[in-house]
Amino acid sequence: MTGGNLTRDEAAERARLLTARHYAVELDLTRGDTTFGSRSTISFACAEPGAASFVDLLAPNVRGVTLNGRALDPAEVFDGARVHLAGLAADNVVVIDADAAYSRTGEGLHRFVDPVDGEVYLYTQFEPADSRRLFANFEQPDLKAAFQFTVTAPPNWRVWSNESLEELTQDADGANVWRFNATEPISTYITAIVAGDYHVVEDSHTVRLPDGSDLLIPVSAMVRKSLAPYFDADAVLEVTKAGLDFYHRIFDYPYPFGKYDSAFVPEYNLGAMENPGLVTFNEKLVFRSKTTDASYQGRANTIMHEMAHMWFGDLVTMKWWDDLWLKESFADFMGAYALVHATRWTDAWVSFANGRKAWAYRQDQLPTTHPIVADIRDLEDARLNFDGITYAKGASVLKQLAAYVGEDAFLEGARRYFKRHAFGNTTLDDLLEVLAQTSGRDLKTWSRAWLETAGVNTLIAEADTDANGVVTAARIRQSAVPEHPTLRPHRIAVGGYSPNPATGAVELVERFELDVEGELTELPQLVGKPRPALVLLNDQDLTYAKIRFTDEEFDAFERGGIAALPDSMARALAWSGVWHMTRDAVVSGRRFLDVVLNNIEAETDISVVQNLLRQVGLVHEQYLDPANRPAAAAKLSARLWELLDGAAPGSDHQVAFVYGAVRGASQDADFERLRALLAGELAYQGLSVDQDLRWAIIEALAAAGRDDDAALSEREAAADDTADGRRHRA
Structure with a gap:
């Protein structure tokens, strides 16, 4: 051609x-x-x-x-x-x-x-x-x-x-x-x-190598001058240095590209790009207005993702775009892994479960889904393959692979891979070869099931009990849709959660790991014991699969049962399962809204809160019977204002709930409150109605046809004559 x-x-x-x-x-x-x-x-x-x-x-x-x-x-x-x-x-x-x-x-x-x-x-x-x-x-x-x-x-x-x-x-x-x-x-x-x-902040970082020598790496962070007042370069460089230390420690291969510059650039089509020695980032990661810690965690994840590419993608590169997924999946996996082990964001896998992984599940259930290993015939095919399958499903499957072969074997395989193929090009077989050597596992069958087929499995726990609630038999049932019928091997954890009889607090009563194979996998670990109130499959989120709950478990969630779970990852998986049941029409959109509105106030992970607010909007707009939407909208907006009123001043939850209230506005009283916020007639302690919030309010008023002053956006744009201001005005 x-x-x-x-x-x-x-x-x-x-x-x-x-x-x-x-x-x-x-x-x-x-x-x-x-x-x-x-x-x-x-x-x-x-x-x-x-x-x-x-x-x-x-x-x-x-x-x-x-x-x-x-x-x-x-x-x-x-x-x-x-x-x-x-x-x-x-x-x-x-x-x-x-x-x-x-x-x-x-x-x-x-x-x-x-x-x-x-x-x-x-x-x-x-x-x-x-x-x-x-x-x-x-x-x-x-x-x-x-x-x-x-x-x-x-x-x-x-x-x-x-x-x-x-x-x-x-x-x-x-x-x-x-x-x-x-x-x-x-x-x-x-x-x-x-x-x-560019406005640039320069520094250097010294990494101690295994042989006792030091490697000095010049580092910098830059942005256009008009964004310099908002640029927290020290925070960017702090994460950069933490990543350099961490990757040297686990990869055991010196950073091969001399320096490490980070450029935050305008009008960028992507989130970031792993150019060795000169990583480019979308300047949207420089925050002009108050945002939540989830945004800072997301930026740190992007920094760690791109840095992982210095080894996996830049030092060792795919031979052709068929294996694009391999470098992107590895970097997506390592982004969260590095945050957990090298930064203050030790719950980064929770954000991954509710963010990146949710993206993968969504794309994997569309008609356009494809195997992780795609057939890339030419460059046009390659351009179409930068999607949630290549990035997020691939990363989820690599997390499953690490559980399947063992984390130590996985990292040792990566170290051998870098040393063996430095500055060269590889295929998937080269990686599977070293992982088979370090783990002793046959990965050809695993690869065919996970990498060469499309679709997502569903796992359901089934338990038979006697009159006293003691389990007499238990099993996991795995299913797949007819279009993608593969039943995959899964290494998972199973968690049992029940209220403490003395305190009433929900506690983890047991957790165990096992391999799931085929349609039915027995659970002898539960037999002879009282059935836990919640049997949480895929506890710790080791595999890539949808989970489904019993009617009794879902009823408990509607009464606030998710908020009662003691572990943020357990809650994230519960939220994920509830979402899948709603999307699959196992439960109604109305019940999903009830679960969210009855549990969200107690959710501590801000990334989960923000994801739930996005899902609430989607359910209201697309999943409800149109006849029920007006009543649901009124209930939703009233609850969002309640959540905002009750949020701690200056907290991330306050920021999340004010944006939720702006997006969820539907009643005359809602729009009056928005106008009052914009005019400074309504104030919340700790909340600044800054530029991004002002634009969000103006756009909400315009979208609802409630902008009585047609010149409102023009006046705002005149006051905010920046690239962002012009984008909002357009």
């Missing part, structure tokens, strides 16, 4: 034929606001002298092409996406000089002008195949090479790339010329450039 696409077969043939060695990339960012100069000098070998191949490039104009000193006619060799090269030698140097285009859509080199002060900010985003918009290259992950960037930029700018600065000079026109050191061998899609007059 020709044009902008690239097939797996074409990439495999090019990788067989060519070996990329070194890129010298020269960029001139002083030529105006639409295009920039790009010269790429590529050194590479060819296994079959005389053969033909091609270089990838997406640029509006090619000025010149030379191959081994011989000039080629750009009109003859460039077709708009490829530079075709014939008559290759054993060793080759190709030089391609082009005019490349700035992007306004987030691919390639994105250019942003800050409406606050007119400053220009540039950054790159390439995955899966947009580095060819910056410079000519072999755009596939398994043709790794060393990259050396030289960037000419305006004198008031700073420039960053993957490696540290080698030399800074000036050209004859007074522009600065930034020459960076060459990288280790990396893939094209993780090369990076950031440029502009």
Whole structure:
């Protein structure tokens, strides 16, 4: 296939034929606001002298092409996406000089002008195949090479790339010329450039290596200047340093990319990108207004996710996009794992269960679901595969794999994998091979069941009891939908919860682990004992499966039984099960709302609270009988204002409940309170009606047709003439 696409077969043939060695990339960012100069000098070998191949490039104009000193006619060799090269030698140097285009859509080199002060900010985003918009290259992950960037930029700018600065000079026109050191061998899609007059905070961190030596890692965090007053760089760098310590400790492989810069950039299409030495983040992770701790935890998780990629994805990279899931799943898993073991967010798996994993369950039950290991035929397939299956289901399944083989065996397998394949490319089989060695488990069957099939299983606990409530037989029943009938092996924990007879407080009365196989798995551990009030399958959330409760258990939840559970993970799993039962129409939307409104006030995990508030809105809008929605809306909005009134001043719950009340407003009295909040006529101790909250109120009034003053949003936008303000006004 020709044009902008690239097939797996074409990439495999090019990788067989060519070996990329070194890129010298020269960029001139002083030529105006639409295009920039790009010269790429590529050194590479060819296994079959005389053969033909091609270089990838997406640029509006090619000025010149030379191959081994011989000039080629750009009109003859460039077709708009490829530079075709014939008559290759054993060793080759190709030089391609082009005019490349700035992007306004987030691919390639994105250019942003800050409406606050007119400053220009540039950054790159390439995955899966947009580095060819910056410079000519072999755009596939398994043709790794060393990259050396030289960037000419305006004198008031700073420039960053993957490696540290080698030399800074000036050209004859007074522009600065930034020459960076060459990288280790990396893939094209993780090369990076950031440029502009960014506000930057610089520091360094020393990591003690196993041999007793010290590794000094320069670290920094940057943001555009107009966001500097809101930028808590110290908090960002604190998590960064904690992550560097932690990953060195568990991976036993020195950080391979010299420095660690974190750039928070505007108009970003993604959450973040793992460019080695220069990680880019969405600047939405810089909070202009008061937010909850869940937001800070989410940012820390993103930092840890991207840092895990330095080893799994950057040091060792997939051969082709079939195994995109592997690096993303590993990083998603490690993001939560690192928070638990290296930061104050020791309940990060609770947030994962109610956030990322909920995303996976949702996407896995859509008609568009697919196996974790997808068939990626070409780059267009790859672009479609950045979804909840690739990221969150994959991470959930890796958590199950760690439980299945044992956590120690899982981490030892990762360590061997990094050492064996450093700066190389791998497939899934390479990882399964080392994990089989460290665990002694046969993972081929496991892989077929978990990675090569789609869909999610449902687990139900069944217990027979005698007249005294003593269990006489118990089992787990596993099921699957007809479209995806695979019954998988599960390593799970089972928790039994009952009220203490003396105090009435609900307690964990027993917990045990077992392997679930096939349709029925016996539970002899429960036999001969009183049946617990709640038998919680998948306690500790080790596997990826929906759980379902008995009628008696659900009735108890409606009476406040979830709030009574002593453990945040147990509550998260109860909430997850209740949600699945609602979504699957096992129980009504009305009952779901009752469970939430009767339990949410006592829920301590703020990420769970915020997720429940989102689900409440979805149930009200989509799951209720339309005839019942007005009454439910009135009940819901009244309860949300009650929760706000009762929230501790300045607490995360106060913030969550005020946004819940704004989104849930439906009655005349609700909108009057919103107007009063906006005007400063209604105040809550500890609550600031800051810019984000003001916009939320204005948008709620407008959405309900209650904005009596048509100029309200225009006046607010005039007061908030920032990129965010313009986005809200639009």
